[in-house]
Amino acid sequence: MRFAEKLAAAWAANDSLVCVGLDPDPQRLPAHLSRDAAGILAFNRAIIDATHDLVCAYKPQIAYFAACGAEEALRESIAYIRCNYPAIPVILDAKRGDIGSTAEQYAVEAFDRYAADAVTINPYMGHDSAEPFLRRADKGVVVLCRTSNPGAADFQDLDVDGRPLYEIVAENVARKWNANNNCMLVLGATWPEQVARVRALVGDLPFLVPGVGAQGGDVEKLVRAGRTADGAGLVINSSRAILYASSGEDFAEAARNETRKLRDLINAYR
Numbered sequence: 001m002r003f004a005e006k007l008a009a010a011w012a013a014n015d016s017l018v019c020v021g022l023d024p025d026p027q028r029l030p031a032h033l034s035r036d037a038a039g040i041l042a043f044n045r046a047i048i049d050a051t052h053d054l055v056c057a058y059k060p061q062i063a064y065f066a067a068c069g070a071e072e073a074l075r076e077s078i079a080y081i082r083c084n085y086p087a088i089p090v091i092l093d094a095k096r097g098d099i100g101s102t103a104e105q106y107a108v109e110a111f112d113r114y115a116a117d118a119v120t121i122n123p124y125m126g127h128d129s130a131e132p133f134l135r136r137a138d139k140g141v142v143v144l145c146r147t148s149n150p151g152a153a154d155f156q157d158l159d160v161d162g163r164p165l166y167e168i169v170a171e172n173v174a175r176k177w178n179a180n181n182n183c184m185l186v187l188g189a190t191w192p193e194q195v196a197r198v199r200a201l202v203g204d205l206p207f208l209v210p211g212v213g214a215q216g217g218d219v220e221k222l223v224r225a226g227r228t229a230d231g232a233g234l235v236i237n238s239s240r241a242i243l244y245a246s247s248g249e250d251f252a253e254a255a256r257n258e259t260r261k262l263r264d265l266i267n268a269y270r
């Protein structure tokens with residue numbers, strides 16, 4: 001099944017637009033787990049088991065694994081999802097972007113080594129840097145557009161012929177890069193006005209939206225700004241607010257409760 005179909009099926013099956021971000025910080029793992037690759041994998045498995053029926057996607061962020069040499073725990077976490085909950089798409093957050101020959105290797109890393117369904121990329125280097133990902137028609141390519149962080153405006157809002165650069169990125173992705181219908185855009189939940197502007201430009205292109213929870217994005221404003229006519233179109237990520245809802249042995253149960261709360265809040269405004 002192609003990525004877009006898998007995502008649409010997951011939205012519908014779990015009646016959820018929530019993506020749980022797998023950002024396992026060894027320093028924040030519950031005390032009863034080891035602060036190494038084995039502890040990270042046990043943590044992720046428990047979070048996944050506790051939330052799989054409440055989400056439309058998982059988004060592991062590669063930095064949390066690579067920083068402590070736990071790439072194998074990343075591969076095994078994704079394999080765990082694919083084996084036990086194969087209907088839930090996995091978006092590897094790696095924000096890749098390089099010349100074509102190197103991008104080829106990044107595409108192999110994301111889609112073959114880690115077996116992710118989709119990967120985030122940075123569009124700054126242009127179409128040839130994205131092409132090795134775009135060519136994989138069955139896989140999703142999630143392009144940074146207007147990010148959630150405070151410095152997002154520094155470059156993304158630069159004026160290009162009277163329009164902010166992020167709008168040019170959005171239009172290029174929707175009209176040129178999406179020939180295989182496998183693209184998404186990253187829009188920060190912290191900027192609902194910009195989410196609405198991009199939604200008006202790109203039709204039903206799905207958005208990956210980080211920035212609720214720990215970064216304080218307003219869920220009601222975000223959903224009203226970014227939903228599509230059928231009440232979907234959004235993959236709304238929360239990582240820390242869910243993963244670290246409790247630092248005790250009940251961490252998975254607490255993560256489930258936070259995930260359910262977020263799903264229900266989002267669904268109230270769809």
Ligand SMILES: O=c1ccn([C@@H]2O[C@H](COP(=O)(O)O)[C@@H](O)[C@H]2O)c(=O)[nH]1
Pocket residue numbers: 021023061093146147148149186187188210211212213214215237238239240241
């Ligand atoms: O614009 C962006 C793009 C990616 N991220 C990533 O999403 C999560 C957010 O984590 P929270 O704990 O829910 O704040 C994290 O992996 C970021 O690297 C983003 O925040 N903003």
